[in-house]
Every structure is written in C-alpha cells, then in structure tokens.
Amino acid sequence: MTSEKPKRRQRYTGKNPRHFAEKYKEHAPERYASDVAKVIAKGKTPAGMHRPVMVREVLGVLALRPGELAIDCTLGYGGHAAELLAALQPGGRLIGLDVDPIELPKTEARLRALGFGPDTFTAIRTNYAGLARTLTEPADVIFADLGLSSMQLDNPARGFTYKDDGPLDLRMNPRRGQTASALLATLDESGLAALLLENADEPNAERLAHAILQTPVTTTTQLATAIRRAGGDDDAVRRAFQALRIAVNDEFGALEAFLQSLPLCLKAGGRVAILTFHSGEDRRVKKSFQSGKRDGTYSEISDDVVRATSEELRANPRSRSGKLRWARRSATTPWSNS
Numbered sequence: 587m588t589s590e591k592p593k594r595r596q597r598y599t600g601k602n603p604r605h606f607a608e609k610y611k612e613h614a615p616e617r618y619a620s621d622v623a624k625v626i627a628k629g630k631t632p633a634g635m636h637r638p639v640m641v642r643e644v645l646g647v648l649a650l651r652p653g654e655l656a657i658d659c660t661l662g663y664g665g666h667a668a669e670l671l672a673a674l675q676p677g678g679r680l681i682g683l684d685v686d687p688i689e690l691p692k693t694e695a696r697l698r699a700l701g702f703g704p705d706t707f708t709a710i711r712t713n714y715a716g717l718a719r720t721l722t723e724p725a726d727v728i729f730a731d732l733g734l735s736s737m738q739l740d741n742p743a744r745g746f747t748y749k750d751d752g753p754l755d756l757r758m759n760p761r762r763g764q765t766a767s768a769l770l771a772t773l774d775e776s777g778l779a780a781l782l783l784e785n786a787d788e789p790n791a792e793r794l795a796h797a798i799l800q801t802p803v804t805t806t807t808q809l810a811t812a813i814r815r816a817g818g819d820d821d822a823v824r825r826a827f828q829a830l831r832i833a834v835n836d837e838f839g840a841l842e843a844f845l846q847s848l849p850l851c852l853k854a855g856g857r858v859a860i861l862t863f864h865s866g867e868d869r870r871v872k873k874s875f876q877s878g879k880r881d882g883t884y885s886e887i888s889d890d891v892v893r894a895t896s897e898e899l900r901a902n903p904r905s906r907s908g909k910l911r912w913a914r915r916s917a918t919t920p921w922s923n924s
C-alpha cells in the first residue's frame with residue numbers, strides 16, 4: 587500500500603493565477619482544453635507549452651516524403667516534430683534531440699501518446715553540436731528551431747525570464763556547466779562589456795557592465811534592477827539576458843559546429859531548414875549556407891529569409907523575430923567525386 591498524498595494545486599490570490607506555477611489549468615491542457623484554447627485565442631502561450639513557429643513554411647521548404655529519415659535537432663515541446671512525423675508516414679522515422687533533461691521526457695511521452703512508437707520516433711538528450719557523432723546514417727531532412735522553448739523561458743525557476751524573480755541560472759541543461767550568476771562572478775568589466783556587445787549588440791555595453799558588477803548578482807530581479815538603475819530599458823534587460831544565455835550555453839560554438847557537420851549528416855539531395863531568432867544566429871546560418879553554395883556543398887539555398895505571416899504574428903507574437911533559411915545538399919559533392 588502506498589501512502590502518497592494527492593498533489594495540492596498552488597494557491598493564489600486574486601481571481602486569476604498570475605504566476606507560472608499557479609496556472610495549473612494551463613499545465614494540464616489534456617484536462618482543461620477549453621481554458622487553454624482561450625489563452626491561445628488571446629495570442630498568449632499557455633504556461634508549460636510552446637507554440638511552434640512557421641510550421642506551414644517549415645513543412646513547405648522541407649518537402650518531406652513518406653519513408654524518409656528526418657532529424658529534429660531541437661525537439662522542445664514537439665510541435666514541429668509532431669507535424670514532421672505525420673508527414674513522414676507511412677514508413678518514415680524521426681530522431682528528436684534536445685539538451686534539456688527536464689522537458690525532453692515530457693515531450694517524448696507526449697509524442698508517444700500521439701501514437702508514435704519507438705520504430706517511428708527516437709528521442710535523444712544531446713547537443714546538436716555533436717550531430718555527426720549521434721547519427722549512425724545520414725538523413726534526408728534536418729531541422730533546427732534555435733533558442734529557447736516557452737516552457738524554459740516562462741519558468742522562473744530556470745532563470746531565463748526577467749519578468750519573475752528566480753535564480754540567475756540560464757542553463758538549458760541545469761545538470762551541466764556554470765550558471766549565469768557563477769559566470770558573472772568570474773568576469774571583469776571589460777569582459778562583461780565584450781560579452782554584451784558580441785552576443786547581443788548592446789550599444790551601452792560598458793556602462794551596463796560597470797553597473798552590473800557593482801554588487802554580486804545572483805537573481806533575475808537583481809540583474810534587471812542593476813540595468814534599470816543604469817538607465818537601461820526593457821530592451822537592454824532583454825539583451826543582457828540574451829547575451830548571458832548565449833555565453834552560458836555556448837550557443838554560437840554549438841551552432842557553428844552544427845553548421846559544419848551538416849554536409850556529413852545529410853544524404854545527397856537532403857534538405858535542411860533552420861529557424862533563428864536574432865541576428866547573431868541568422869548571420870552564421872546565412873554565411874554557412876552561402877559558402878556551401880559557392881563550394882558546391884549545397885545545390886540550392888534560400889535567397890531571402892522566410893518570415894511569419896501577419897496572421898501568425900497576431901496569433902503568436904513570439905514568432906516576430908523568427909527567420910527561416912533552408913539549403914539542399916548537392917547530389918554530388920567535391921569530396922564524393924575525388
């Protein structure tokens with residue numbers, strides 16, 4: 587006999603829950619479907635959920651066929667993955683990767699509940715920087731939707747949001763590496779200013795770095811307050827969180843390793859599509875695809891970025907900064923001819 591007590595839901599003051607943990611209905615969309623639908627209809631993302639961006643455009647450029655092998659390098663909530671899996675049937679397979687050990691098991695369970703068994707779908711907790719080591723065969727299609735999921739962003743315990751107080755953590759895998767507050771403790775003013783400039787194009791990097799390092803900063807609120815005291819607005823706060831997040835997770839290092847490994851991981855004629863959310867990411871993807879086109883690695887690449895439609899922007903404001911680029915690997919490559 588077990589003596590486990592049923593979990594009590596979080597108490598909250600006022601008519602509606604305001605904080606992430608209090609929104610118990612949003613955390614259980616299978617039980618409260620109509621309440622969750624109302625949140626989505628208001629253009630908001632329910633707590634504990636992520637709404638996939640530019641799904642139609644992604645499916646359009648990837649042109650999946652039944653029986654193919656596809657890789658979703660950033661599984662997140664599994665919104666894109668569910669659509670890719672459906673388009674690959676009958677007979678296709680999807681391998682989904684994510685570094686996040688907290689969200690990945692939930693997403694795997696969600697996709698299994700949709701009927702995708704182990705012969706069709708495999709989930710692997712790993713960094714896409716090592717894609718070439720993860721795969722045992724090249725894929726027809728590779729997809730990546732860079733950055734953070736809404737589940738990560740909205741959960742104050744993970745330290746990604748300045749809208750709620752929480753530990754200044756910012757690790758996508760909280761079991762590995764250094765937190766953002768530990769990183770801050772190792773930086774001097776010039777090091778922090780360089781990080782703010784390089785990772786988030788912060789125009790007042792030196793002034794903000796000076797202000798941030800006046801006192802130890804260990805929480806999200808302390809960081810936001812230090813920036814505001816130095817005259818920074820919400821955008822400056824957002825940029826500082828972005829810059830620290832990129833550093834803590836070595837996001838540019840991972841992206842560059844991933845871009846370099848793509849030709850090895852794609853079959854001849856295979857397609858790749860990457861969704862980026864800020865200029866540092868988009869610049870790297872654009873350069874890599876352009877240089878691959880010049881040296882014959884890719885036979886075709888997107889001329890321009892694809893953006894969300896105005897209809898999607900209204901329905902999901904988080905799609906605002908999304909930029910989609912794609913490339914097709916050549917049928918013959920310089921190294922396969924030699």
Ligand SMILES: C[S@@+](CC[C@H](N)C(=O)[O-])C[C@H]1O[C@@H](n2cnc3c(N)ncnc32)[C@H](O)[C@@H]1O
Pocket residue numbers: 636637638639659660661662663664665666667683684685686689712713714715731732733734735736758840
């Ligand atoms: C924008 S979300 C993806 C959302 C997903 N497309 C969906 O429809 O739900 C990005 C995801 O990529 C993961 N991620 C970020 N960097 C990663 C990396 N280097 N390797 C593997 N996963 C990564 C994050 O943990 C996050 O879950």
